[in-house]
Amino acid sequence: MSTAPAPIAKSKHDESRLAQILVAPIVSEKATRVGEKHNQVLFKVLRNATKPEIKAAVELMFKVEVKGVSVTNIKGKTKRFGKSIGRRDHVRKAYVTLKPGQELNLVSEAA
Numbered sequence: 001m002s003t004a005p006a007p008i009a010k011s012k013h014d015e016s017r018l019a020q021i022l023v024a025p026i027v028s029e030k031a032t033r034v035g036e037k038h039n040q041v042l043f044k045v046l047r048n049a050t051k052p053e054i055k056a057a058v059e060l061m062f063k064v065e066v067k068g069v070s071v072t073n074i075k076g077k078t079k080r081f082g083k084s085i086g087r088r089d090h091v092r093k094a095y096v097t098l099k100p101g102q103e104l105n106l107v108s109e110a111a
Helices: 015-019 029-038 050-063
Strands: 022-025 038-046 066-074 078-080 084-087 091-096
Touching: 015 022, 015 050, 022 050, 029 038, 050 066, 050 091, 066 084
Parallel strands: none
Antiparallel strands: 022 038, 038 091, 066 091, 078 084
């Protein structure tokens, strides 16, 4: 009987995909207010990202514990550019709720 080494526990999600999921943090008055009141952070994410992928990406990138993820899909507005009509891109926002005691400071204060 051969004793093979135990397989290494592999993450459920691919790390290269997780690195691409978070497009940008959203820093606005509303995002700051939500962050202070509900201990949440807002991110612009890929349109095909799932909640478990977003949670894994935030935990991997920022080394924090995530309580939950809520997602909204924002439809792009139609805008005029001179005579032509264009449309802004559709956006998917992720509201990431952190566990109590966890903190994620995206805006580092300059001294």
